[in-house]
Amino acid sequence: MSRKIILLTLLGTLFVVFTMSMIELETLYNDYGKLYFLENGFADTGSRNLVTAILLDYRLFDSLFEAGILLIAVSGVIWISKHDIEEKNAQFMIDKYKTPDLFVTFSRLVYPLMLTFGFYVIINGHLSPGGGFQGGAIVATAILILYYIDADKETNIGLIVTVEKIIYLLIIVLASLSIFTRGTFFTNFFALDASPDTKAIYLVLLNVLIGFKVALGLWTIFTAFLKEGR
Amino acid sequence: MLNYITDLSLIDYTAYALQFLLIFIAIAIVLHKNNGTIIILIASFSLVTASLYVINNAPDVAIAEVAIGSAIIPLIYVISISRQREFIVLDKAMDDFIISDNQFTGVGYVLLKRFSDFYHLELNITNDPLLCRLGEGKDQILCEETNVDLIVTKDPTTNEYVLKGKASNILMQKLEQMTKDYHNIKVIKFKDRDFGE
Numbered sequence: 001m002s003r004k005i006i007l008l009t010l011l012g013t014l015f016v017v018f019t020m021s022m023i024e025l026e027t028l029y030n031d032y033g034k035l036y037f038l039e040n041g042f043a044d045t046g047s048r049n050l051v052t053a054i055l056l057d058y059r060l061f062d063s064l065f066e067a068g069i070l071l072i073a074v075s076g077v078i079w080i081s082k083h084d085i086e087e088k089n090a091q092f093m094i095d096k097y098k099t100p101d102l103f104v105t106f107s108r109l110v111y112p113l114m115l116t117f118g119f120y121v122i123i124n125g126h127l128s129p130g131g132g133f134q135g136g137a138i139v140a141t142a143i144l145i146l147y148y149i150d151a152d153k154e155t156n157i158g159l160i161v162t163v164e165k166i167i168y169l170l171i172i173v174l175a176s177l178s179i180f181t182r183g184t185f186f187t188n189f190f191a192l193d194a195s196p197d198t199k200a201i202y203l204v205l206l207n208v209l210i211g212f213k214v215a216l217g218l219w220t221i222f223t224a225f226l227k228e229g230r
Numbered sequence: 231m232l233n234y235i236t237d238l239s240l241i242d243y244t245a246y247a248l249q250f251l252l253i254f255i256a257i258a259i260v261l262h263k264n265n266g267t268i269i270i271l272i273a274s275f276s277l278v279t280a281s282l283y284v285i286n287n288a289p290d291v292a293i294a295e296v297a298i299g300s301a302i303i304p305l306i307y308v309i310s311i312s313r314q315r316e317f318i319v320l321d322k323a324m325d326d327f328i329i330s331d332n333q334f335t336g337v338g339y340v341l342l343k344r345f346s347d348f349y350h351l352e353l354n355i356t357n358d359p360l361l362c363r364l365g366e367g368k369d370q371i372l373c374e375e376t377n378v379d380l381i382v383t384k385d386p387t388t389n390e391y392v393l394k395g396k397a398s399n400i401l402m403q404k405l406e407q408m409t410k411d412y413h414n415i416k417v418i419k420f421k422d423r424d425f426g427e
Binding site for chain 1: 253257289290292293294297298301302305306309310
């Protein structure tokens, strides 16, 4: 009982502190950055979506490490789920008789729509909300749904991880191309005064690469989970 | 303060209501015992968070939250929970119920083997002396704190074999149905205790 009271007091304190910090936020707030991005964002980067503009142009250096974190996480998951003994029966374990038929049928219906929506979010990342990471996550969910439809599907984790690493290297190369055209690393490789449509080519390319990288990374993570415990 | 409340628009009220809902869902996740319910609650937590992001003009983050928080993570949890495929039995009876002549040929072993084969589980019988030496009263704590699914003991007065397990474990209900024809086997299910009790 006393533990319960302590827990509730802690939760209450957290709530009060959080509310107070939200009130204090007004005094800390300034909008120089916001105004700058609103004014120059589209002209500088050719992206209607200012989040993508910051992510793939102004702060591309940070984004590269964010993509790297996912790669490290994937490596960690694979390392933990690695088995020394070669498993005789390493098939997937979503049992046919345990997955409801309604779920399987509905998945068949939804799967192509999810895939299409994922690619839409990836390719339209510079025009509408979304981008490589979000679209990649949606595509990965679609692939995960596929395992519920076809339980006996076999996947080669090694191949997926290799492709993911190659795509990550491609992202770094594409991001570094600007050293030859603009003289600085990690920005758009088209000239600063090029038209927004031209600059969008670079954004779409990078978004597609990041989308594939994220989709493959998440695919690897849940493939490792599926194989575990068989 | 009153002015502040009357100036709020509908969208602000929605935001406050969603924030309170978020707190309730978070407490429910902590307090619930059933894994399936917790997964659904986690998914709904992400959904409410995503709608709060949309209200605060962050659709990019909302899409990521919906895709990861309410699709991938619940599905991964479902997979991991369905992967718990080991049925661990602690044998405290110490007679020929399970092990006779140093071999797994007892009546109880055949019963449990048939049971675990039926549910595609891997039967793992242990008589770890450290765990076996604990008294009768510690059985419930043993079930809760370790990954032992079932404890087999013998009642010295009635010569009945007692199978003990957690009531929240769905396998215990199946085991009770299966063993109700055996007159010398009794099943005891421990009720789950509240958090912190």
